Amino acid sequence: MEAYFDNSATTSCSEGVKELMVRALVEDYGNPSSLHRKGMEGENYIRDARDKICKTLKAKDSELIFTSGGTESNNLAIIGAAMANKRSGNHLITTRIEHPAVLSPMKFLEEQGFQVTYLAVDRDGIISLEELAAAVTENTILVSIMYVNNEIGAVEPIAEAAQIIKNKNPRALLHVDAIQAYGKYVIHPGKLGIDLMSVSGHKIHGPKGSGFLYVKEKTKLKPILFGGGQQKNMRSGTENVPGIAGLGQAAKEAYEDFAAKQAHLFQLKESFIEGLSGQNWAHVNGNYQNSAPHIVSLSVDGVRSEVLLHALEERQIYVSAGSACASNKPAKSATLAAIGIGRDYLDSTIRISFCPQNTLEEVEYCLASLKELVPFLGKYTRH
Amino acid sequence: MFKAFLIKYGEIGIKGKNRHLFEDALVRQIKYALKPVEGEFQISKEQGRIYIEALSEFDYDEVLEHLQHVFGIVGICPVVLTEDEGFDKLAEDVVSYLDKRYPDKHLTFKVNTRRARKSYPMPSMEVNAALGERILDAFADMKVDVHNPDILINVEIRGKINIYSEIIPGPGGMPVGTNGKGMLLLSGGIDSPVAGYMIAKRGVKIDAVYFHAPPYTSERAKQKVVDLAKIVAKYTGPIYLKVVNFTDIQMYIYEKCPHDELTIIMRRYMMRIAEYFARETESLGLITGESIGQVASQTMQSLASTDEVCTMPVYRPLIGFDKQEIIELSKRIGTFETSILPYEDCCTIFVAKHPVTKPSLKVIRRSETHLKEQIDEMMKTAIETAETIIVK
Numbered sequence: 194m195e196a197y198f199d200n201s202a203t204t205s206c207s208e209g210v211k212e213l214m215v216r217a218l219v220e221d222y223g224n225p226s227s228l229h230r231k232g233m234e235g236e237n238y239i240r241d242a243r244d245k246i247c248k249t250l251k252a253k254d255s256e257l258i259f260t261s262g263g264t265e266s267n268n269l270a271i272i273g274a275a276m277a278n279k280r281s282g283n284h285l286i287t288t289r290i291e292h293p294a295v296l297s298p299m300k301f302l303e304e305q306g307f308q309v310t311y312l313a314v315d316r317d318g319i320i321s322l323e324e325l326a327a328a329v330t331e332n333t334i335l336v337s338i339m340y341v342n343n344e345i346g347a348v349e350p351i352a353e354a355a356q357i358i359k360n361k362n363p364r365a366l367l368h369v370d371a372i373q374a375y376g377k378y379v380i381h382p383g384k385l386g387i388d389l390m391s392v393s394g395h396k397i398h399g400p401k402g403s404g405f406l407y408v409k410e411k412t413k414l415k416p417i418l419f420g421g422g423q424q425k426n427m428r429s430g431t432e433n434v435p436g437i438a439g440l441g442q443a444a445k446e447a448y449e450d451f452a453a454k455q456a457h458l459f460q461l462k463e464s465f466i467e468g469l470s471g472q473n474w475a476h477v478n479g480n481y482q483n484s485a486p487h488i489v490s491l492s493v494d495g496v497r498s499e500v501l502l503h504a505l506e507e508r509q510i511y512v513s514a515g516s517a518c519a520s521n522k523p524a525k526s527a528t529l530a531a532i533g534i535g536r537d538y539l540d541s542t543i544r545i546s547f548c549p550q551n552t553l554e555e556v557e558y559c560l561a562s563l564k565e566l567v568p569f570l571g572k573y574t575r576h
Numbered sequence: 577m578f579k580a581f582l583i584k585y586g587e588i589g590i591k592g593k594n595r596h597l598f599e600d601a602l603v604r605q606i607k608y609a610l611k612p613v614e615g616e617f618q619i620s621k622e623q624g625r626i627y628i629e630a631l632s633e634f635d636y637d638e639v640l641e642h643l644q645h646v647f648g649i650v651g652i653c654p655v656v657l658t659e660d661e662g663f664d665k666l667a668e669d670v671v672s673y674l675d676k677r678y679p680d681k682h683l684t685f686k687v688n689t690r691r692a693r694k695s696y697p698m699p700s701m702e703v704n705a706a707l708g709e710r711i712l713d714a715f716a717d718m719k720v721d722v723h724n725p726d727i728l729i730n731v732e733i734r735g736k737i738n739i740y741s742e743i744i745p746g747p748g749g750m751p752v753g754t755n756g757k758g759m760l761l762l763s764g765g766i767d768s769p770v771a772g773y774m775i776a777k778r779g780v781k782i783d784a785v786y787f788h789a790p791p792y793t794s795e796r797a798k799q800k801v802v803d804l805a806k807i808v809a810k811y812t813g814p815i816y817l818k819v820v821n822f823t824d825i826q827m828y829i830y831e832k833c834p835h836d837e838l839t840i841i842m843r844r845y846m847m848r849i850a851e852y853f854a855r856e857t858e859s860l861g862l863i864t865g866e867s868i869g870q871v872a873s874q875t876m877q878s879l880a881s882t883d884e885v886c887t888m889p890v891y892r893p894l895i896g897f898d899k900q901e902i903i904e905l906s907k908r909i910g911t912f913e914t915s916i917l918p919y920e921d922c923c924t925i926f927v928a929k930h931p932v933t934k935p936s937l938k939v940i941r942r943s944e945t946h947l948k949e950q951i952d953e954m955m956k957t958a959i960e961t962a963e964t965i966i967v968k
Contacts, residue, residue: 503791570791 195509196555200396201343201373201488201546202513207398207446210439213238214400217435225432226423235434242441249448251381252407258428259437262404263372263393264294267337269406269417269428270368270389271298274335275307277413281364282332288312288320288349290342290528295370299337312338317480318347318532322357329361336367340374344528344544345479346488348374355386366412372396372404376447377455377486388412394436398548399443403436454549458486461547461556465489468560474567478534478542489545490529492538495571501543504566510559513544577656577676578636581643582738583626584651586748601751601779602626602648608813609642623692623734629657640744645810647777648754649746653730656739663698666737667710670729673739674711674718684721685711689731696733703731750779752812757781758891759854760863761846762805762817764797764919767865767894769804769911770902774893775863776812783857784815784967785850787822797919805967807911814968818853821961822846825954832946836932839873840940844885845955851886852959861889867897872931881935 197205217238223231225239243254250256260266275285287299289311299309310328312320320338329336336358338349351369358365368389371380376397382390389412394403408414408427420429447454462481466489469475478490493501498514505512529539545559585602603619603626610617615634620627628639636654643652658669674685689703698706707729708720732738760772762784776782786801798819809815822842829841850862866874873882883890894902906912944951 499794500792503794507791 194555194558195511196551196559197511198545198547198551198555198559199511199513200548200551201544203395203401204398204548205550206395206400206439207443209446210399210442213442214435214439217438222434225434226421235432238434238438238441239432242437242444245441245445246405249379249444250407251383253410256408256410258406258408258424259432259440260404260406260428261402261433261436262395263292263370263391266372266391266393266404266406267292267294267368267370268298269414270391270408271295271335271337272302272417273414274366274368274389274412275302276415278334278364278366279307282330282334283307284310284330284332284334286310286312286325286328286333286336288314288338289531290314290318290344290347291337291339292343292370292372295337295339296527308332314347314531316532317483318342318345318528319480320349320354322350322353325354326357326361329358329365331362333358333362333365336365337370338367339370339372340380341371341377341485341488342528343373343488344526345490345532346373346481346485347479347532348378348483348485351387352385359386373485373488376444377458379448379451382407383409389414394440394443397443397447400436400439403433403440405440455486457549458547461551461553462486462489464553465545465556465560468556469563472564472567474571475563476538478529478532478538487547490542491545492534492542493567494541496541496567498541498543500570501541501566504570505559505562508558508562510562513546514542577673578654579630580655580657581628581639582653582655582740583628583643583649584653584743584746585626585648586650598648598751598754599626601754602646604753605646605648605751605813606643609646610639613638613642615639625734627655627657644744644746646751647747647749647779647811648751650748651743652746653740653743657736658739660696660733660737663703663706666703666731667707669737670707670731670739671710671714673741674715674727674729677741678727681715681717683717683726684719684724685727685729686720686722686725687711687729687731690733692732692734703733707731747777747811749777752776752779753781755779756860757783757858758861758863759850759857759859760784761850761865762786762801763865764800764804764915764917765865766899766906766912766915767867767870767902769808769865769915770905770909771863771865771891771893772808773811773905773909773911775891776808782808782812782815782863783818783853783859785818785820785853785962787820787846787849789823789826790821792823792826794919796917800914800917800919802965802967803914804911805965807909807914809967811909814966816857817965817967819963819965820849820958822958825951825958828947828950828954833943836930837935837940837943839931840878840881840935841944843873843878843882844940844944845951847882847886847890849955849958851888852955853962854888859888861891862886863891863893865894865902866892867894867899867902870899872933875933877934877936878932881937881940884937 221234223235225232225236243257247254285307303309312324314320338354340351341348355367358367366388369387370391372391372393375392388409390407392405395401416427418429423429466477466481474494476492478492502512502514529542599621606619616631618629618631656673687704687707689700691700711718727741729741755778758775758780760782762768772782784805788798805815805817825845829838833841854862869875
């Protein structure tokens with residue numbers, strides 16, 4: 194049996210996505226900027242994708258910018274908003290558990306003279322709204338908070354945060370990295386008070402190299418790519434028509450039969466965690482009762498994550514190491530450190546992430562393998 | 577502007593009656609090095625010289641880069657070859673050579689003529705003087721400096737006339753294949769690829785053995801070793817890489833032996849397996865990247881302990897090098913960036929916190945007796961299931 198439990202890293206491409214993409218790639222290959230019929234055909238794919246996505250967001254079709262994926266969306270949101278609003282202030286706020294695609298642009302902006310506040314999180318990985326309220330000032334132009342944390346599945350209180358921010362400083366923008374959340378939750382950014390929101394295609398059974406940034410109407414944003422002026426000058430470069438078509442289709446499929454899919458994910462997660470009860474080597478990180486449906490962060494006594502990962506791999510079970518590391522280059526996970534898990538666990542945490550196609554049998558198979566492997570591998574540990 | 581290279585070689589020029597063997601090996605290695613380069617080349621030996629002549633269009637920089645990987649080459653001279661059609665023609669050729677090669681003429685020069693063909697009507701000194709005059713006539717900005725010239729123009733009168741002024745350094749050493757074959761213990765670290773390079777530089781052909789320990793080491797760690805072997809193979813030619821699954825042996829040692837002796841005992845078994853493969857493939861020695869005192873398993877006592885299980889000589893070309901020196905070498909040969917990729921190798925996963933640094937042979941031997949029940953069978957399995965990868 195194969196069990197692919199690394200869906201937060203990337204997902205398989207759905208059949209519907211594939212078919213549409215092949216058509217856009219092979220048959221209707223026109224450049225949307227071309228004036229002839231072929232160009233029009235290409236443009237239609239984009240229009241169609243835009244419609245599909247906007248339906249899921251309850252957004253206007255002018256509120257989407259297609260990008261090359263989550264990293265570009267985050268970069269455009271953060272750097273673009275900072276550049277466009279620097280006359281209003283130079284203060285930014287984010288959290289300590291953001292993905293590097295948020296933290297690195299923040300770091301870049303710090304080098305450019307902006308000031309960044311990094312919010313702490315509690316043991317469950319949740320920010321404190323009081324701390325957020327205290328951090329927002331007249332000078333704050335952008336707050337960036339992730340919806341679902343990619344390592345432990347913590348779900349941040351976005352709606353409450355939006356209110357707090359707008360109450361203290363109506364001009365401050367809220368960017369939400371929703372890369373792990375879109376498709377797992379119904380998100381209507383307009384209603385939630387989100388100004389900018391990043392989404393990636395390949396996390397929802399769409400293609401790699403695709404994504405979008407939701408930009409609420411009238412939000413001041415500067416482009417970070419310059420060229421032919423596509424997408425109303427906000428994102429130059431010939432549109433990735435097959436990628437955008439695939440992204441649109443994936444978005445549509447993600448929200449088809451949504452309640453059942455979400456319930457299935459929760460069921461997979463619960464049965465996985467239940468199956469670990471009584472195993473004294475297993476420690477599930479964060480508050481798994483309130484965390485995202487598809488992510489489990491598991492620390493294991495006495496076995497390093499990389500070893501466990503490869504041992505599972507031999508049984509065709511694919512998971513992530515909680516933090517990438519090796520003896521000669523310790524790159525500890527910022528998220529795991531921020532929620533204050535023990536030092537020993539930084540090196541021995543794996544992430545299991547599900548998708549709706551995963552089955553309870555796969556979960557059982559993984560549990561059985563873990564119960565067999567961990568006690569065995571634990572015998573051969575570094576001293 | 578160049579269509580030919582003159583290859584200078586050092587040591588192999590003085591090997592007496594064996595000289596042609598070395599020259600043939602160098603020609604062979606040059607041919608091998610140029611195989612992947614676009615273009616057609618003719619390589620010829622002539623009076624203690626090796627010439628590479630391009631028979632088609634070629635990329636000058638690419639050829640140079642490939643030649644700089646051939647051991648035995650001391651210098652590479654981009655050369656203009658002309659037929660002897662009298663002095664006037666020669667002077668014309670030299671002037672045109674300088675004109676093309678040195679667009680800025682604010683330079684000093686000296687002409688250095690050698691007559692390998694003594695039947696040439698003018699003596700060397702006269703050619704020097706006459707050519708110097710022609711050059712001064714042609715370029716007002718050029719001046720003669722016989723002591724410390726910017727350009728030393730070499731004119732060699734042979735079958736054809738050779739004109740060159742540049743000697744680009746090669747890697748030196750001796751052509752691979754002129755000094756037998758050795759078995760390199762290749763890990764994913766910085767040292768072992770450099771050790772392989774050093775021994776290959778002395779003309780030794782290299783095979784390699786790598787020990788992996790899945791699931792403790794990953795596929796990527798193995799790929800890293802293949803990538804390292806690939807870089808070394810640019811100098812040495814194809815490397816036969818044995819990949820040995822070492823997990824069972826490692827765990828067995830872990831179970832049966834004191835943990836502070838793990839690394840030493842593990843290395844002793846690695847040496848035994850490496851030596852087995854070395855014999856099987858007619859290697860004449862083992863090669864490791866050890867240097868005295870670098871880590872616990874590389875103290876004099878530890879080295880003595882690993883040596884004990886080998887009947888073949890173990891070559892340790894880095895024995896007296898500091899880490900920094902090894903790093904510099906690895907940067908120069910191009911393996912450093914790959915070596916520092918962060919994947920575990922099997923030496924680092926089971927290390928004890930305080931490994932023995934002065935293992936006594938007696939103690940280690942006694943510890944190994946705890947393994948007698950299964951170790952022979954395990955060695956046999958490891959050897960039989962080893963995978964061979966031809967890296968080139």
